[in-house]
Amino acid sequence: MKKLCSWLLVLVLAAASLAGCGSQSTDEGSKQSEENSAKQEQTAEPVDVNIAALKGPTAMGMVKFMDDVDKSEVDDENYNFQIAASADEVTPKLVQGELDIAAVPANLASVLYNNTKGQVQVLAVNTLGVLYIVENGETVQSAADLKGKTIYASGKGSTPEYALNYILTENGIDPAADVTIEWKSEHSECVAALANDPSGIAMLPQPFVTTAQTKNPNIRVALDLTEEWDKIQENKEEKSALLTGVVVARSEFVKENPEAVANFLDHYKESVDYVNENTDDAAKLVGQYEIVTEEVAKKALPECNIVCITGDEMKEQLSGYLQVLLDANAQSIGGALPEDDFYYSE
Numbered sequence: 001m002k003k004l005c006s007w008l009l010v011l012v013l014a015a016a017s018l019a020g021c022g023s024q025s026t027d028e029g030s031k032q033s034e035e036n037s038a039k040q041e042q043t044a045e046p047v048d049v050n051i052a053a054l055k056g057p058t059a060m061g062m063v064k065f066m067d068d069v070d071k072s073e074v075d076d077e078n079y080n081f082q083i084a085a086s087a088d089e090v091t092p093k094l095v096q097g098e099l100d101i102a103a104v105p106a107n108l109a110s111v112l113y114n115n116t117k118g119q120v121q122v123l124a125v126n127t128l129g130v131l132y133i134v135e136n137g138e139t140v141q142s143a144a145d146l147k148g149k150t151i152y153a154s155g156k157g158s159t160p161e162y163a164l165n166y167i168l169t170e171n172g173i174d175p176a177a178d179v180t181i182e183w184k185s186e187h188s189e190c191v192a193a194l195a196n197d198p199s200g201i202a203m204l205p206q207p208f209v210t211t212a213q214t215k216n217p218n219i220r221v222a223l224d225l226t227e228e229w230d231k232i233q234e235n236k237e238e239k240s241a242l243l244t245g246v247v248v249a250r251s252e253f254v255k256e257n258p259e260a261v262a263n264f265l266d267h268y269k270e271s272v273d274y275v276n277e278n279t280d281d282a283a284k285l286v287g288q289y290e291i292v293t294e295e296v297a298k299k300a301l302p303e304c305n306i307v308c309i310t311g312d313e314m315k316e317q318l319s320g321y322l323q324v325l326l327d328a329n330a331q332s333i334g335g336a337l338p339e340d341d342f343y344y345s346e
Contacts, residue, residue, distance in 0.1 A: 046075065046076060046077045046078050047077055047078065047257050047260050048077075048078045048080065048100075049077045049078065049079050049080065049100050049101060049257075049260055049264060050080045050082075050098065050099045050100045050101070051079060051080065051081050051082070051099070051100065051101045051102065051264075052081075052082045052083070052084055052089075052090045052093065052094075052099050052101075052102040052103065053081070053082075053083055053084070053102070053103040054083070054084055054085075054086070054087060054090070054103055054104070054245070055083055055084065055085050055187075055291055055292075056130075056187065056205055056206075056207065056208070056291070057126075057127045057130055057205065057206060057207070057244070057245065057304040057305070057306050058103035058126055058127055058245045058247075059083045059103070059289070059291050060207070060275060060282070060286050060291055060297065060301065060304060060306060061126055061127070061268070061271060061272045061275055061306040061307075061308070062081070062103075062268065062271055063271065063275060063282060063285035063286055063288075063289055063291070064270070064271040064274040064275060064282065064285060065079075065267045065268055065270070065271035066081050066271075066285075066289060067285050067288075068267070068271075069081070074267060076263045077260050077263055077264070079264075083289065083290075083291065085186050085188075086154075086185060086186055087104050087105055087108055087158055088185075090102045090104060091104070091108070091112065094112070094120070094248070094250065095112070095116060095119075097250065097252075099250075100249060100250055100253045101123070101247060101248070101249045101250075101253075101261075101264060102247070102248055102249075103126055103245055103246070103247050103248075104245065104246065104248055105155065105158035105159040105160075105244065105245055105246075106125070106159050106243045106244060106245060106246050106318060106321060106322075107158055107159050107162055107322070107325055107332050107333050108158050108159075109122050109246045109248045109342075110322050110325075110333035110334050110337075110338050110342070111332075111333060111334035112248065112334070113334065113338045113342050114333070114334030114335055114336060114338065115334055118251060118339070118341060118342070119250060119251050119252065120248050120249070120250060120251060120342075121248060121249055121250075121251050121254055121341070121342060121343070121344045122246045122247070122248050122314070122318065122342060122343060122344060123246075123247045123248065123249050123254075123261065123264075123265060123310065123344045124246065124247045124265065124268070124308050124309060124310045124314060124344075125243055125245075125246050125307060125308075125309040125310075125314050125317055125318055126245050126246060126247050126272075126306065126307060126308060126309075127243070127244040127245035127304070127305055127306060127307065128226065128241065128242070128243060128244065128305035128307055129163075129224075129225060129226030129229065129241070129242035129243070129244060129305060130205040130206045130226075130244050130303070130304055130305050131159075131160060131163055131164075131203060131204070131205050131225040131226070131242070131244065132203070132204055132205070132206070132209050132221050132222075132223065132224055132225060133146070133151070133201065133202070133203055133221075133222045133223035133225065134194070134201070134202055134203075134204055134209055134212060134213075134219050134220065134221055134222060135199075135200065135201040135202070135219070135220065135222050136194070136197070136198055136199055136200055136201075136216065136218055136219055137199060138220075139199075139201075140201065140222035140223060141222070142171075142223075143167055143168070143171040143173070143223060143228050144171055144172070144173070146168065146171075146173060146179055146201075147173050147178045147179065148178065148179065149179055149180070149201050150179070150180040150181075150182060150200075150201065151164075151179060151180070151181050151182070151201050151202065151203055152182050152184060152189075152190045152193045152194060152197075152200060152201070152202040152203070153181055153182070153183060153184065153190060153202065153203040154183065154184045154185060154186055154187050154189065154190050155187075156183040159243070159244055159245070160203060160205070161183075161332075162325050162328065162329065162332045163225055163229065163242055164181070164203055164225070165328065165329070166229070166232075166324065166325070166328050167225060167228045167229060167232065169328065170232045171228075187204060187205060187208040188208070188211075190202045190203075190204055190208070190212075191204070191208055191211055191212045191215065194212055194216070194219065195212070195215050195216055201222070203225070205244065206300045206303045206304045206305075207286075207291075207292045207296050207297060207299075207300030207301070207304060208292075209221060209300070209303070210292075210296045210299045210300035210303075211292060211293075211296050211300075214295070214296055225242065226242050226305075229241070229242040230242075238320070238323070239320070240320035240321050240323065240324045241317055241320065241321060242321070243317060243318060243321045244305075246318065247268070249261060249344070251341075254344065261344070262346065265308075265310065265346070268308055269308045269310075272306055272307065272308040273308075275301065275306060276301075276306060279298060279301050279302060280298060282297070282301060283295075283297035283298040283301060286301075310344075310346065311345065311346060314343065315343040318343070319337065319343075322337055322338070323337065
């Protein structure tokens, strides 16, 4: 009898053990299924990413990225690029959802954020100061010398206008009364105006400075507006830097496609590094995409201050710049500083 009980106890324990193993196997199978499902989500189908850049440094920083896409060397998403001559071409498409990501003037990003109630986020600073005062002659040796002059410029309502106004004002010059600014719709029009005016003065960004000098070797850089901005900061308690452009995205697109946004930034950073480290090869690509000629790009690229600054550094630099613009003209940034959700965080 004792032996029978012992055998029964052994059988019960064995059955319990088998049941436990079956349960463990089921749990492991369920866990594996969940992991496979998660992997499938992570490797979702590529999404369409519609991107626009302006004809200038912002597009120049993307040329390696664009070339890789055209060669089918990048296929994690379906990237579609377009190059625009002015921000006016980009803004409505971004607001209407025809574009997902765009390179725009730094202040315009804030205006879009405020006007759309947060429907735009900034992903990166892509261009530092690239604005210069150039002239046919030697009349301008300091910012004070601009008083009484006529200046050809483009970028009204965006970074170039507000940067110029800030520098003029801080040097005791009333932009509305002490200078005449002839606004053109595109930088190329300023180059043409300069070519037709023997005593002309213009505010131009790179690479259009180099384009103008190619057409007329007598044109010289009179003032680097980044240096003039920095001089003003020497006596300020809260300092700022002159920024020209940023990359923004629709907030809805960022929320729905976090992996696509991360992929874009990875490729964009790689492209910027390539452009900055391989001037000759990058210049060929710039010419290939008809941003400017290869010859101009080769000379201009080292002066274009192309960057890809993200995260906390982006927020620090951009918020400081927007504060300066707010103090000078609140409407230049849409009436108020953007909230923290304006700044994309990886």
